[in-house]
Amino acid sequence: MSKGITSREESYANWYTDIIKKAGLADHSAVRGCMVIKPYGFGIWENMRDQLDRMFKETGHVNAYFPLFIPKSFLSKEAEHVEGFAKECAVVTHHRLMNDPNGNGVVVDPSAKLEEELIVRPTSETIIWNTYKDWINSYRDLPLLINQWANVVRWEMRTRLFLRTTEFLWQEGHTAHATKQEAVEEAEQMLHIYAKFAEEYMAMPVIKGRKTPNERFAGAEDTYTIEALMQDGKALQSGTSHFLGQNFAKAFDVKFLNQNQKEEYVWATSWGVSTRLMGGLIMTHSDDAGLIVPPKLATTHAVIVPIPKPGPEIDEAAEKIMKALKDKGIFVKYDTDKKKRPGFKFAEYELQGIPVRIGIGKRDLEKGQVELARRDTGEKTQVPLDAAAGVVEQLLDEIQNNLFQKALDYRAAHTSSADDFDTFKEILEDKGGFISAHWDGTTETEKKIKELTKATIRCIPLDNEQEEGKCILTGQPSKERVLFAKAY
C-alpha cells in the first residue's frame, strides 16, 4: 500500500488502474476515452508487436498501409458490417477551421463541409476490399496475405486503459484467397499463431475456439477466438480471426478469373490483436506489489542495485555481470543513482516488474557472492559472482515457465462444469472462471442467460468433445458443452 496500489481484494478495478499508472505504462489523456501510452508501456508493446510481426512474416504475410478515413458510403455496403461498426464512430464532416469573426478563437468553417462524411476507421475491411478490387484479376494474383499495423477508433461509452479505449493500436490482417478451404485454413492458422504468441511469449494460457453466431464479427461467417482468464475470474477475448466467406468480395464486387477461366468471388479472412493484450498481460501475472512482466517481453530483464551505493569494487563486479549478460542478449541496467536508498530501488523495480534483481553488497562481494531476487516468487539466492550471469539466464527461463504454469493452474482451478442452472449461477457467484455447460444452440437462450447472469458464451472450443446433454436453461437437447464466463 505504501506504493499507493489498491490491493486486488479491495478493488480489482482500482488495482488494475493503479498498476498501469504507478508502473508508468499509460495514462488517461485530455481526449475523452483516449490514452497516452507512456514509454515503459510502449516498450513492452513494441516487444509484443515485433514478435507478432516476425510470426506473421514467417508465415508469408507482408505489411502495407491503408487510409485512416473511410467514406461513409463504404460502410453501408456490407449489411451486417454497418450494423456492427457504423454506429459509434468518429465522423469527420469539415476540413477547415477559421478565426471566429466574433473573436472567440477558432471555429469550424461552415464553407468547408465535406460532400461525403469520412469515418475514422473502426476496422478496415471496407477500404481494403475496395482497394483489392483493383489488385485482383486472376488466380495468379492470389493469395494476398497483407497485414497492417494501425490505430483505429471506436466511440466507446465506457472506457478502461488498454482494455477498451476510444482509440487503440492494433494489427489487422486482411487476406484474399481463391478457395474457401484456403481461406478457412488461413483463419485457423492465424488463430494458432495468436495462441502460440499468447502462451509462449505472454505466458498467458488461452482457450482456442469458435464464437457463436451471436458473438461473431459483423460480416463474418465464422469467428475464431482465443480466450484468457484473468485473476478476478473474468474472461478476456484476446484475439480473433475471421473467415469472412465471400461477403466483402460481393459487397465490393471483387472477382477473379480462376484456372478454368471462370469468374468467381474472392474468399476472405481478417484477424486482429490490439493493445488490449497489454491489459491481458497485466491482469494475468501482476500482484499487489506491482507489475510482473514475463521475461520474453521485458524491456529490461535484470537490474543491478549496489548496496548501499556504487563504489569501485561494486562497480567492477557490476561491469563484469553486465558484460556477461549483454553477451547473452539479456538487457540489464545498473542503477547508480546515489540519491535513492536500496530499499526504495527494490520497491521501484518490483513495481515495474523487472524479472530479476541483482543486489551487489560489499559484504557479499567479500565472499565472492551476489544476491539474485526473482520478481515472480520473491525468492532470493546467493550465487558466486562469476556464475551470476548464467544463473540469471536460467532464472529468466524459469520465471517465464513459472508464470505460465501459475496462470495455467489458476485457470484449471477456475474451470468448472455445470449441469443445471442453479449450479451454474452458484459457480459464477462463488469463484467465477470458465464454466463448461450445455446450451441449446439458440441465440435466444444465449441472450437470456446473459441477461440473467451477465455470463456469455466465450467460445465453442476447437476439437470440442461431442457429448449428449441438456441445455442448462431450457432443458433442450444439446450435442456439446460450450464455455461460459463473465467477460471484459
Add this chain to the structure above:
Amino acid sequence: MSKGITSREESYANWYTDIIKKAGLADHSAVRGCMVIKPYGFGIWENMRDQLDRMFKETGHVNAYFPLFIPKSFLSKEAEHVEGFAKECAVVTHHRLMNDPNGNGVVVDPSAKLEEELIVRPTSETIIWNTYKDWINSYRDLPLLINQWANVVRWEMRTRLFLRTTEFLWQEGHTAHATKQEAVEEAEQMLHIYAKFAEEYMAMPVIKGRKTPNERFAGAEDTYTIEALMQDGKALQSGTSHFLGQNFAKAFDVKFLNQNQKEEYVWATSWGVSTRLMGGLIMTHSDDAGLIVPPKLATTHAVIVPIPKPGPEIDEAAEKIMKALKDKGIFVKYDTDKKKRPGFKFAEYELQGIPVRIGIGKRDLEKGQVELARRDTGEKTQVPLDAAAGVVEQLLDEIQNNLFQKALDYRAAHTSSADDFDTFKEILEDKGGFISAHWDGTTETEKKIKELTKATIRCIPLDNEQEEGKCILTGQPSKERVLFAKAY
C-alpha cells in the same frame, strides 16, 4: 517505354508517378488525397523506419504514443501554431451515425454532436505539451526524450504520392529540457542524425542549414532543415528539427523547479521525417527503366534468374549461392517461375530496382560461372560460381557508394552562384538546382523573389561562410549567401 514508364525528359511528374505505380510502391486511394502504401513500398519504408528508430534509441530516445485527436481549443493556445496548422485539417464533429429515417443508408446522427470539435492531429506539439505538464515537476524529470511513430493529417489541396498527401506516416520527436543550450544541442543533434541517415542509408546528399524566419515551423524559434536536390533540379525539404524555445511550455504552462528551487518554463524541441523521404529516395536515384533502391534499404538485395528455366544443375548452383548470401545477411530471392521468360524477369527486377541480378545459365555453369548484373550501371560480369556471393557483397557496397557519388556529382553540377538577379533567373530557367546568392535578410525580399521566380530560400547553410555582398534583388548589403531553389 514498354513498361509503360514515361521518360523523365517527356514528363518528370508522370515519370515519378509511373515509377511508383509500376514498381508497386503505392497507389491512390478512394479517399481524396490519401494513398495506399503497397507491400513493396511499405517494406522499404519499414527499413527506413527501423534504421531511424535504432539511431534515435542509440541517442537515448524512447517511443511513446499520444492520441490521434486534438481538442480544438488546444490548437489556439500557441498563437503562431494555430495560424500554421489549424486551418486545413480534418475536423471530427460527431460520434455516431444512424439509419436514415428515409431509408437512404446511414447518415450523421445530429444528436451525437461533440461539445468540442476534435482535430485529427496535423502534428502533436499541443497534445504532447498538455501531457508533459503532468509529467514534469522538477529538473529531475528532465530531459524527456520522446519520439512517436504516427499518422498525421493535413488537408492538402494539391497532393502527390509520398511527397504531399492528406494523411502521411511520420515520426515526431518531442523533447523537454531544463536549459536553452541543451534544447538547441538536441535540435542540432537530430539534424545531424537525419543528415547521416539520408546520406549513409538513402545515399541522398543533403545540405544542412537553418530556415529563414519566414519558413520556420509555426511556433518555432529556429528551424533546422536538410535539403536534397532531385534530378529535375528542384529541392526537397527532407527533414526538419525545431528549437521551440519556451513557446509551448508557456502556452501549456509547463514549469519545473530547477536545482536552485526556482520555477522556470521548460525548453522544447520537435523534429520529424515522414514518408516524404520515400519520394526523395525515388527521385534521387531512379531512371527511365524503373526504380533504383540503395542496397542498405533494399528489401531484396539480389535475385537469381535461371536461364532459361530452373533445372537440377541450376537449382543446385542457386542453392549454393543463396546459402552463402544468407550467411552474409544478404536477402536473396530465387525466381523459379516457369511461366515467365528470363527477359521478362530481367525487366521486372529492373523496374523494381533490385540492386543485383544473378543470371545462372547452363552454358555459363559448364564453365563454372554465373553472370552478375548491377542495377545502377547495368554493367554485367562473369564470375566463378564459388566467388559469386563474395562479389555480390562487394557489389552492394559499390552500388551504395556509387549512388551517393552520382547524386553528389549531380548536385555539384547543379549548384551555382549568382551575383545579380538576371543571372539568378537565367540559371533557374536553364538548369535549376541550388543557387547561392546574397539576400538582404528581409521577409519582404524573400517573398518578392518567390513571386518573381518561384524560387525560395531553402536554407542558410550551417557554418556558412561570411562574405560581404549585395542582395540580388534590392542591392542592400548582405553578410552571407543563402541557398535558393525551386522546391517541392
